[in-house]
Amino acid sequence: MAFTFFFRDKYTLELLAQHIIPDLKRRRYINIWDAGCAMGPEPYSLAIMLRENMTHFLFRNVKIYATDIDENGQFGKIIAHGIYPEVRIKRIPPALLSKYFSPALPPEDAVYPMTQTANYFQVSEELKRAIRFQQHDLLSLKPVREEFALIVCKNVLLHFKPEERARVVRMFHSALAQGGYFVTEQTQKLPDETQRLFQPVTSAGQLFQKV
Ligand SMILES: C[S@@+](CC[C@H](N)C(=O)[O-])C[C@H]1O[C@@H](n2cnc3c(N)ncnc32)[C@H](O)[C@@H]1O
Numbered sequence: 001m002a003f004t005f006f007f008r009d010k011y012t013l014e015l016l017a018q019h020i021i022p023d024l025k026r027r028r029y030i031n032i033w034d035a036g037c038a039m040g041p042e043p044y045s046l047a048i049m050l051r052e053n054m055t056h057f058l059f060r061n062v063k064i065y066a067t068d069i070d071e072n073g074q075f076g077k078i079i080a081h082g083i084y085p086e087v088r089i090k091r092i093p094p095a096l097l098s099k100y101f102s103p104a105l106p107p108e109d110a111v112y113p114m115t116q117t118a119n120y121f122q123v124s125e126e127l128k129r130a131i132r133f134q135q136h137d138l139l140s141l142k143p144v145r146e147e148f149a150l151i152v153c154k155n156v157l158l159h160f161k162p163e164e165r166a167r168v169v170r171m172f173h174s175a176l177a178q179g180g181y182f183v184t185e186q187t188q189k190l191p192d193e194t195q196r197l198f199q200p201v202t203s204a205g206q207l208f209q210k211v
Pocket residue numbers: 001002003004005008035036037038039042067068069070071136137138139153154155156159
């Protein structure tokens with residue numbers, strides 16, 4: 001269930017940079033919820049896209065609340081270290097890899113599922129400072145906070161029953177600030193009963209704005 005890697009669904013990240021980040025930059029505080037973040041490649045990929053499209057000064061206003069049910073209690077440590085095996089980072093464009101990562105030793109206190117490699121890389125301190133991990137069950141239907149500018153939930157909703165999916169998307173809607181955005185994976189449609197809560201940002205992907 002925790003299958004994940006950096007720059008997964010790169011096309012959606014590009015749509016986000018094109019259609020949503022310019023609007024996020026107008027906000028004083030850029031609070032983002034990455035729901036079902038697994039061990040961190042997704043929130044760190046988001047952080048890279050944001051940093052690539054804003055100044056160091058503006059990026060200091062970005063706070064990514066990365067949450068996951070994290071059944072084995074491992075993701076918090078991995079995200080705090082920001083150290084990843086080579087297999088998870090191979091989709092990162094080389095220019096971004098050299099800009100945001102440096103070679104590292106694997107931390108002794110973190111377990112990386114599905115990993116057989118000697119090579120590890122660590123994300124920059126600037127990216128690490130933007131991300132805060134919290135263990136959280138989406139089916140509790142309690143948002144981790146309110147007034148999010150953006151909520152990203154990819155490759156998670158498909159694991160829920162249709163009625164659970166609709167409840168979770170409604171909860172996301174209530175946790176968004178006015179005009180905030182919700183982004184999910186290309187193959188995930190908005191549940192019918194939540195369609196009226198959002199307007200599509202582009203016909204090219206599953207990016208929505210709260211109405
Ligand atoms: C396939 S991974 C997707 C990770 C990442 N979003 C991505 O697209 O690469 C699904 C994640 O959803 C998490 N998850 C499953 N049920 C959850 C729940 N009820 N609340 C929060 N997270 C959950 C799993 O622990 C897992 O890390």
